[in-house]
Amino acid sequence: MLSYILIPAWFVLLTLPFLGISGSLKLGAVLLVCSVLVRVVRTQYIASLLNLWGMRIESFKNRANKIDSRLSLGVILLILILLPFSLNRYSIDIAIIAGIYIVLALGLNIVVGLAGLLALGYIAFYAVGAYAFALLSTHYHVSFWTALPIGGLLAGVFGLLLGAPTLRLRGDYLAIVTLGFGEITRIILNNWDTLTGGPNGVMDIGRPEIFGYRFNTPAAFYYLILIMAVITAIVVKRLNESRIGRAWVAIREDEVAAEAMGIDTTKMKLLAFSLGAAIAGVAGVFYAAKMSFVSPESFTFLESIIILCMVVIGGIGSIPGVILGAVVLIVLPETLRELQDYRMLVFGASMVIMMIFRPQGLLGSSARRMELEPVDERALEHEDESLYDIKKGERLE
């Protein structure tokens, strides 16, 4: 009983220097109401509410399977094709941004979701693609269509170069190395004035042209990114169902066992990493063409995190989930303009809440849920291993 008063009081005290007296008291009042509500409703009900969401998703998926999935996909595609006719210019622009992020999130999903490698500097590969096209276009007048594979390839090579020495490290070390790489890329872009234009960026990047038609309306770019997103989704889906995809999942689940089964884990991890990088590079080329301007401030650490959020919130490893995550994180802040300031606050909190209550994401699969919430005692024990066990190379059993 006492804890229901003590917890809000604790937070009032904690936030007092930052929010001031009235602010922290308001927060305390809100928390008090919440804690009373929780007392009435009980945490189990909240958890079961989240489970209910999960069950609805599952049953929706089952029903969706019963209906011809091709038909439903066709309808969705038709709606997407007709979308520009019902939207104004501004909304189409947002749809294009959402499209770019869908491609990026799908690419990161290969790395994080399928192969289970946490990359925190993913935006650097996007920057490589964008700057590749920007510089090729302004200096050598290379067309968009030639730059598209070049940008992808270049980002892929960067991924390969970065991945080759680091992928043999443990997961969280990889996260830090990629983070460092992302920062180095941004600092170099910002300071190498003679090549990249420094903080001013590169302007007047060429627009794509096809059969003499110049892409200059938002609708044209919308269709272009729609095609790119669809192709990316198909590629990722096909990969997921292939031998390679199964190898990735095996590595994600248990690297040692995967290696024992004859999977060349280093090669497979490298493939996932550079493929994800290449997709980001292609998205970067599109971004440069769409904006016709690039500058280092588009490629901050925050962007990497937002893309990671899309993957996590949507559902790690699930293609529809990742797409949903990207759309939600781009469209929702746009519709809630007045809450713009609180966007990142909510992002951060939702990442925490998501990981605690629904680690598999909005549309995560139930298989993924099993992985994330090991119920088996042995699985728990495996997760329990501290660094010490790894350090000593000892066996618990």
Added chain:
Amino acid sequence: MFLQQLINGLTVGSVYALIALGYTMVYGILGLINFAHGEIYMIGAYLGVIFFGIFTVMGLTASNLPLSIILTFILSVVYSSAYGYTIEKIAYRPLRHAPRLSPLITALGVSIFLQNYVMLSQGAKDKVFPSILSGGFTIGNATVSNLQIFIMMTSVVLMIILNLFITRTKLGTAMRATAQDKKMASLLGINVDKVISATFIIGSGLAAAGGMMIAMHYGLINFYMGYVAGLKAFTAAVLGGIGSIRGAMLGGIVLGLVESFGAGYISSEYKDVFAFGILILVLVFKPSGLLGENLQEKV
């Protein structure tokens, strides 16, 4: 030039070492990269400015400057420790048994949340820390400010206290035992949850002390200062060998020196590149760090 960069490097390096200690202790026990640790450092700096401001308004600063500095220090450290404790309880404890990726993402979430919490409540503009302890002296052609001496002295004292605490006290021994084997430690009657809380409290307190001293040193603080500093402190922890307390101290000093000499002799714009470059090189060529034990993947 050389002496100047040496002193600057030691000043910044000792603060990096203080933050790195928190990373290394948490990693040693939980195997978690606590991304929110840099934000605790930032919060410590903000609390320093806020409390010092309150004392100035109260008139304590004018009448008794040393007392107000000490009180600011204590309050800020205690408060930041409370933040660290709360974060662990809310965000990391429920995920104790989750796979590695989950707490890492939670830590990122906490970091983003705290940054925006401070930005929204304190404003996005830089905050000024009033310059205290001004003055200094010159050795050869290098100028040393009293503040730099103060920072180095405080850091060294804190590190010595920490070292004594870890090696001599019961709780320190319990912490080492927990870092070695959580399950065995709990079988021997150690309350692992309490030890983990203590780790977060101590680590946060050290980071806050570092944050306050950096705020005094540079005179300006902002809500995103924790990100880069946290990253560099993590680099320092990795450089020294993550999980090793002495390694974190050494790593912090080495990183501070490298950065300072790199900025002085090569280019100050690429200062951060040196730090991150070292991080990548260490991780690639010697992942166990300078003083760390060899890591071996367990079957």
